[in-house]
Amino acid sequence: MGSIIGAMGCSSSVADRRSENVIRAAILIQKWYRFTMARLEMRRRYSLSIFQSIEYADEQDQLQLSNFFTFMLDHCTHPESVSQIFTSPSAPQVVDEDLCLKEFEKKIDVPDSYYGPRLSFPLTVEDANALLHAFRNEQLLHARYVLQLLSETRRVLKEMPNITHLSTSYSKEITVCGDLHGNLDDLLLIFYKNGLPSEQNRYVFNGDFVDRGKNSMEILIILFAFLLIYPNDLHLNRGNHEDYIMNLRYGFTKEVSKKYKDHWKQILCLLRDVFSWLPLATIIDSKVLILHGGISDTTDLDFLNALERNKLKSLMRPPKSVRNRQDQMKKRIPTTKPSKHIANQHVAGKTQHISSSGFTEPPGSNLPPDPALKEWKQILDILWSDPRSQNGCTPNKCRGGGCYFGPDVTAKLFERYNLKMLIRSHEFKPEGYEISHDGKVITIFSASNYYEEGSNRGAYIKLNPELTPRFVQYQVSKFTRRRNLRERVGTIESSALKSLREKIYAHRSELISAFAQYDINGTGRISVNDWAAAMESVLQLELPWRMLRSQLAQMNPDGEVDFMSCFYDLKMGQPIKEAQPALAETLCRYRKDLEIIFNIIDKDHSGLISLEEFSQTWRLFTSHLGIDIEDDSIDKLVLSIDYNKDGHIDFNEFLEAFHVVHRLEKKATS
Amino acid sequence: MEHDWKIVQQSSDLGEGKVSDRTKAPSWRIAPKVSGCSSGTDGLIAEIEKKITEAFEVFDRESNKTVDGREIGCIIRSLGCFPNEAEVQELLAKIEEPDGFVHLENFLRVMTEVLLDRRFQPIPEDVILHAFEALDENKCGYITKEDLVKHLTEEGERFTQEEMEDMLVVALDPETNTLHYRDYRTKLVVDETKTFPFNV
Numbered sequence: 057m058g059s060i061i062g063a064m065g066c067s068s069s070v071a072d073r074r075s076e077n078v079i080r081a082a083i084l085i086q087k088w089y090r091f092t093m094a095r096l097e098m099r100r101r102y103s104l105s106i107f108q109s110i111e112y113a114d115e116q117d118q119l120q121l122s123n124f125f126t127f128m129l130d131h132c133t134h135p136e137s138v139s140q141i142f143t144s145p146s147a148p149q150v151v152d153e154d155l156c157l158k159e160f161e162k163k164i165d166v167p168d169s170y171y172g173p174r175l176s177f178p179l180t181v182e183d184a185n186a187l188l189h190a191f192r193n194e195q196l197l198h199a200r201y202v203l204q205l206l207s208e209t210r211r212v213l214k215e216m217p218n219i220t221h222l223s224t225s226y227s228k229e230i231t232v233c234g235d236l237h238g239n240l241d242d243l244l245l246i247f248y249k250n251g252l253p254s255e256q257n258r259y260v261f262n263g264d265f266v267d268r269g270k271n272s273m274e275i276l277i278i279l280f281a282f283l284l285i286y287p288n289d290l291h292l293n294r295g296n297h298e299d300y301i302m303n304l305r306y307g308f309t310k311e312v313s314k315k316y317k318d319h320w321k322q323i324l325c326l327l328r329d330v331f332s333w334l335p336l337a338t339i340i341d342s343k344v345l346i347l348h349g350g351i352s353d354t355t356d357l358d359f360l361n362a363l364e365r366n367k368l369k370s371l372m373r374p375p376k377s378v379r380n381r382q383d384q385m386k387k388r389i390p391t392t393k394p395s396k397h398i399a400n401q402h403v404a405g406k407t408q409h410i411s412s413s414g415f416t417e418p419p420g421s422n423l424p425p426d427p428a429l430k431e432w433k434q435i436l437d438i439l440w441s442d443p444r445s446q447n448g449c450t451p452n453k454c455r456g457g458g459c460y461f462g463p464d465v466t467a468k469l470f471e472r473y474n475l476k477m478l479i480r481s482h483e484f485k486p487e488g489y490e491i492s493h494d495g496k497v498i499t500i501f502s503a504s505n506y507y508e509e510g511s512n513r514g515a516y517i518k519l520n521p522e523l524t525p526r527f528v529q530y531q532v533s534k535f536t537r538r539r540n541l542r543e544r545v546g547t548i549e550s551s552a553l554k555s556l557r558e559k560i561y562a563h564r565s566e567l568i569s570a571f572a573q574y575d576i577n578g579t580g581r582i583s584v585n586d587w588a589a590a591m592e593s594v595l596q597l598e599l600p601w602r603m604l605r606s607q608l609a610q611m612n613p614d615g616e617v618d619f620m621s622c623f624y625d626l627k628m629g630q631p632i633k634e635a636q637p638a639l640a641e642t643l644c645r646y647r648k649d650l651e652i653i654f655n656i657i658d659k660d661h662s663g664l665i666s667l668e669e670f671s672q673t674w675r676l677f678t679s680h681l682g683i684d685i686e687d688d689s690i691d692k693l694v695l696s697i698d699y700n701k702d703g704h705i706d707f708n709e710f711l712e713a714f715h716v717v718h719r720l721e722k723k724a725t726s
Numbered sequence: 727m728e729h730d731w732k733i734v735q736q737s738s739d740l741g742e743g744k745v746s747d748r749t750k751a752p753s754w755r756i757a758p759k760v761s762g763c764s765s766g767t768d769g770l771i772a773e774i775e776k777k778i779t780e781a782f783e784v785f786d787r788e789s790n791k792t793v794d795g796r797e798i799g800c801i802i803r804s805l806g807c808f809p810n811e812a813e814v815q816e817l818l819a820k821i822e823e824p825d826g827f828v829h830l831e832n833f834l835r836v837m838t839e840v841l842l843d844r845r846f847q848p849i850p851e852d853v854i855l856h857a858f859e860a861l862d863e864n865k866c867g868y869i870t871k872e873d874l875v876k877h878l879t880e881e882g883e884r885f886t887q888e889e890m891e892d893m894l895v896v897a898l899d900p901e902t903n904t905l906h907y908r909d910y911r912t913k914l915v916v917d918e919t920k921t922f923p924f925n926v
Contacts, residue, residue, distance in 0.1 A: 081860035082882035087810045088854050089885075089893060094803030101784045445788050540895045585773060598789075600780035603804075 103552035164200035199319035234481035234500035238269020263295020263348035267306035294334035350441030375428035488515025510544035858907035
């Protein structure tokens, strides 16, 4: 630093020039670093975009499944096997309303070898602590206690109104938590940071406790236990996943059936009831409305408070009276059959919508208005809707249920009921929360790492007596050292791309025919533009295809895409004869759904179902989805894989064959 | 007939007193690229517009063709451009609405020009290397943490504390508390070009 002394000599100009260079170098490095970080951020964003698009597309497919179950119930030739799960409480196998704690004690034995928590009713804080301790150590609660707990919970919930009113007058703050989706670690973290529920520490859990994560059962047990101990201080709202048909597809049913091999049907039956008794909303100080999804322009809180909420076990099936209506109308008005061509599958699926807009009577009909329909729509709206920044109220196309509501809808509702704030959940948020509609609507999401390790934070709200919200964020991590952004993005990105590649594989035939349409000369190459257009139209996912192209397909030096390279890296677990590619793909696409259905049919958990049952189910499934497949092709397929054992099929093995394998994975492990 | 031009190689030098990416025009060597269906400038513009729209939509949370102005820098850079902060702000000023959001149509207009004019081209790896070397007074192959922090948080377009910390977590060798810039640069460049396994 000779600049002070040599201010005027020529040595200073060298120093000056040097420091000028240093500054320029600094600018360059800063620029380059920001460039690199920006591209990393883009990769993170599009990865989350991929996750979300696929999730919403799956939810739409779920609609197909619920229709299928309805269809099966109405037309199935094996009523005992399937409908036991769905029958009304009057069926003998189902858990009776009056079945009390003592009955369970008599009927279900708890062996001495069981070292888990032994609950005694009425529950106390010791029981709750025993449960927390047990679950931290990955123990299971015995089925008898689960059934007793659920039965007691139902008894308590029945006493509660549809909309709970709370006041902040005597406690410090109320904590509001959003979706947990089976992430036990998040619940434990919240209790660790924020304290256990008690008279001084009140909680509202805003739905979606179950599905996707692997500890849905444990979360319910903990929440219900605290509900029984502190019924005035722990409050639960129903979410759209507190619904037995959703649970079939999104993992909860499977979790229960695996953890409770002998009693899962009883447990699920009782849960179906318990879910329907969960309150629909909570209001604090008559100013803050808390519910799971959102609102619509017809939301009527008084109507919601008065209806019989337990009648709607699942929102995926419209009420019986509506279904009967539908059948009546179908007879009068000829409907177009669903398209038989596989390529149009998604188009057919996308236009279906479980909101009541699909069931409005045609003009001029003389049918009286249906009260069941109004009830169903009102609850559907509050459990499924999402806020948007545009004004108005439009059907929620992404989800297939509920609507998008704008700031004007919120404002009107607030005015009508003199409200100040709406707290809702239902939507994934990278930061765990988001504020919209000019501060009036808050989304709170409490499941961190929802899509993948590092994908997002979770959060909860602390509401003080002035009703100003304070947000606390967190993120559970299995890594002890803090991973840097590059590593985190790398994990999220490869996971997202893996899901996307599986979807690509499952639509192989459709994609190839779409590509071929652009490839007039049969060169096997098409422009990036055409490739992107084909991908989007077949997969029906709005993604940045040009940006993703380098990860999904090869490009030659001329700038054209070798479209078959999309499939190079993927194959099925078991090689299937080329003669039946379309069939194989359908099995691939619906593998999870078929697994659920077969598990239900398999009464004795042997893992086997008869060839007859298998064919029947398959036939019903494909005919319902409008997929055109030759009658005997499935039999041929089974034979070719040789899974036929004495007229029975081990369906898990069979379905395993349609699991998409990523060749890269195999390379990594070898 | 017009071709779509693709940049094959570029060079510029960073010598003493000639550090500037804006004033000195780099020398490009370009080769014609035969494109499939699109022909002429119209095809090129359409292609560019699609690319821009795609990048924009990733940040368009509510699918209503607007993004938060603070994300514009990210979008511009992920389209392959290499502006500094001042240049980003300059661009943003042209298209930002009073409420801080940017509309797709305005962004398209401005960004298409940027891409057609090939403004804000990325600098080659060796230039970055020279920049690090400029900070390495003793030419020993590494920079101390203190020097790095000083230069990057006090000079030029200063790093925020968060940016500095993020960089240090990856860049710094924890045992010696120094940045070995050759390795660091290589690490990040490899990451950048990581693509589908068979080729780029």
